[in-house]
Amino acid sequence: MRVLIGIFLILYSFSHGSIITGQWNDPVTPVMSDYVKRIIQKAELEKADAVIIMIDTPGGLDTSMREIVKTIMNSSVPVIVYVYPPGSRAASAGAIITVSADIAAMSPSTNIGSASPVQMGGKDIEETMKKKIINDMVAFVKGIAKEKGRNEKILVKMITESINLTAEEALKKNVIDVIATDLEDLLGKIDGKTVKKHGKEIKLSVKDKKIIKVEKSLKEKILTILTNPTVAYLLLMIGFYGIFFELYNPGSLIPGILGTISLLLALYSLNIIDVNWLGVLLIAAGVLFFILEVITPTFGALALSGVIAILFGSLILTDPDSPYGDISLKIIVPVVAFSALFFFTVAYLGLKAQRRRTATGVEGMIGVIGKAETDIDPEGKVFVSGELWNAFSESPIKKGEKIKVVSVEGLRLKVERVENGTKV
Template sequence: MKLFCYIVVLLFTLPFEGRAQKVISITIDQAITPVTAEFIHRGIRQAEKENAQCVVIHLNTPGGLGTSMRDIVGNILDASVPVVVYVSPGGARAGSAGVFITLAANIAAMAPGTNIGASHPVSMGGGQMDSTEVTKVTNDAVALMRSIAQRRHRNEQWAADAVTHSVSITDEEALQKNVIDLIADNTHDLLQKINGDTVILNTGKVVLHTANATVEPVEMGLGEKILVVISNPNIMYILLLIGIFGVIFEFHSPGAILPGVFGVICLILSFYSMSVLPINYTGLALIIFAVILFLLEIKIASHGILALGGVISLLLGSLILVRTGPAVEYARISRSVIFTAVGITTAFFLFVIGAGLNAQRARPRTGVEAFSGETGEALDDIMPFGKVQVHGEIWNAESVSGSIKKGQKVKIDRIEGLKLYVEGI
């Protein structure tokens, strides 16, 4: 009996590392958007529900939306489970919004060959911020950064400089400057190094037991993956153009339905992408103006002038559609995509315009004009009146060049009413 009681007590007093532990793993390898924020929120909630030892966020981001970043920081600070942000793999970075997220973690780690920094705020609206607005936004970001650094006992001065001066440092420098807690070669190394660490949560202190923990990756759902894909600036641009040309085709051929419906769907998806990218409204206005010119070209015979203006407007608008810079280089539209799209547009309208000009120059095939210059055969002597056969039809005819014998070939000079005026050939 004593032996049984001893075994029971021993089982309940065994350290947690002796039991099967779980670590939730999340991978963020894109810009910070509302989709990213919701994904991280879901991962943290799952870790809390499953009583996981911690959540490890593998982070590689150039930055993103400030509102989404604040949502993620709030979720991390309020989490009832330890959150570890691990900037990885080698070559990864935590830029702009990624700096806030990394510093907000209970444990901040980086892989060798990674970097962190450059958090100066950038407007995601359509215009440039004036000096007063820049100052206000910067001060707000500095205050948030200092608050996070104070709470996690990290280097406040460097955190502020990352915002005000866009400083960026390597993993080794980050460790020396007390920006992060450790450097780990891989996930296994990370879990070994944080094993036994004490983390302070809102609910109290927690000791991590991760040495033998099972890593459970959490993947994005299909809907989240689709939203991440269309948030890519190149995909946004392609969807925008497909939507535009779908609508143009519907205007050109009313009742086709499918191009119009598909075009509107693409436009709506592109508008979602624009909501998470630093769109320049001047560029968007030029693209809209290009659409107007293309529609007018279809309705008005301008011999290509309107289409040429549309192509130029489309090119200029595409080049400045997304404002880029060191902090938002992830939002850059590939020049090859732009030039290819504009080239296809130009070729399309050259074809349309060429077809229109050829149609104007082509000889009429129906109506009164179609008979001018045609040939036929005299069915009887025309002196000067008689009958001729043209295209299998019999017409009353009058000669304009003297008498014409029966069976002689005739050429139509003109037609008036139901009478052909012909000459012998």
């Protein structure tokens, strides 16, 4: 019976596929690149019938856009990019991502285009460099247009003339494949369509299929804020200035801490390092902050920075959808807490040792308890720390009584009588 049920479930799963969907309403950044990769990897792993990526974006980083296009074009699962909901846009890098899809779709009252390259912050690029970048972008979109059978001239004009099209204009000029009011309408219109994928023709069967929505993870939500192109630019400048001020005025600490963390975040934001390397470097920076706290106690400033860096680095270190899973907060929090406690303890003991009175030499004699070897009135001899010393006292002390060293004057000790280690 169990065998029959198992066979039935397998046959059911093959006959009832799924559609993996995602929504991106932010600039094109490394986070979007990671998000799209995650969705497509999930679709390939689960043998989904299609992937639908709904976007509303003003554009973003060229490097991230190229990574996304590469991921879409190398996917074994058909990918539909859908500019949605109404009122949305696929501008600049978003336009190129849309037309790179196996099926490009838009909802009514949306627009696509304006793909001319600009510098971060919106500044124009120097003329010679701009010409090189535009030529590179033109060649890139020509390749996409040829592969996907789209209107090459219009796509080139999006880059060279920054033209923008409504959904109706884009459909008429063969920039997109379909206009759909919502997801259900889209599935109905593309069902049965044939797309070419790696030399093979795939007939879409998407109607009445299970829809699985992939939400942004907590890590992606945090990184989306940090990797906004404007924020990335500001992080880069804060990083440079923070480190510069720390080098100019060593020991100020706060500029160095902010500069280091900001620079690491900027390196990820600009797609120079990936998210896993960012996690590793943040953890390394956190450990470095802890070590500096031990060497140069700052009353917790460096240690607190270390806690934040290690905690954040640990949270983004692995992808929740990786084959190995993510690192549970039940592991991260105790490890970070133990690390903080360990370094705080070492720093405290080090500071305590620095403040402790000297245990050797003349200064080490002060406060030591000894015994009067003779009557002291006002002078006599005392036995302290295994040695016989000449001593004097302001009040008489009898032989055999306990004494405490008050001060050292030359080769004589000034002492006072104590009883059970307490001054009388």
